[in-house]
Amino acid sequence: MKKCCKFLGYGGVIWGVAFIVVSIFIGFKVSSQIIVQGITTLAVVITAFLLAKSLNVSTMKEMLKYSFSWVIVGLILDALITARFTGWEFFSRWEMWLGYLLILVVPLLAIKSEGKAA
Numbered sequence: 081m082k083k084c085c086k087f088l089g090y091g092g093v094i095w096g097v098a099f100i101v102v103s104i105f106i107g108f109k110v111s112s113q114i115i116v117q118g119i120t121t122l123a124v125v126i127t128a129f130l131l132a133k134s135l136n137v138s139t140m141k142e143m144l145k146y147s148f149s150w151v152i153v154g155l156i157l158d159a160l161i162t163a164r165f166t167g168w169e170f171f172s173r174w175e176m177w178l179g180y181l182l183i184l185v186v187p188l189l190a191i192k193s194e195g196k197a198a
Contacts, residue, residue, distance in 0.1 A: 088153055091149055091152070092149035092157065094183060095157045096155060097123050097127045097137025098179070101119060121178075125182055125186050129186050132146065132188075135193050137191055138192045138193070140188060147188070150187075157167070
């Protein structure tokens with residue numbers, strides 16, 4: 081897969097997973113914020129990690145390029161789509177910013193280490 085798709089497309093996939101999970105909770109009228117936030121965060125973290133792992137990146141600098149681009153894609157999609165449903169106050173919630181921080185940092189755990197004995 082081309083690098084451009086991995087920079088932009090993977091960011092869209094991560095955002096899509098979060099959007100779908102939250103939409104399911106809304107559809108089933110789950111009102112517990114702790115459950116919704118916890119499961120959505122877990123889904124996003126797992127998705128970001130698995131996508132990062134598929135990159136086979138071996139440096140922090142290179143991985144940060146990807147994860148930073150995923151955060152930018154998510155912010156743009158949230159501004160274009162999520163804010164229409166929730167209003168701009170969505171961006172004032174600390175939980176949203178924690179999610180973006182995790183998308184930035186969790187992929188660092190997937191960096192391929194060089195020279196490790198199997």
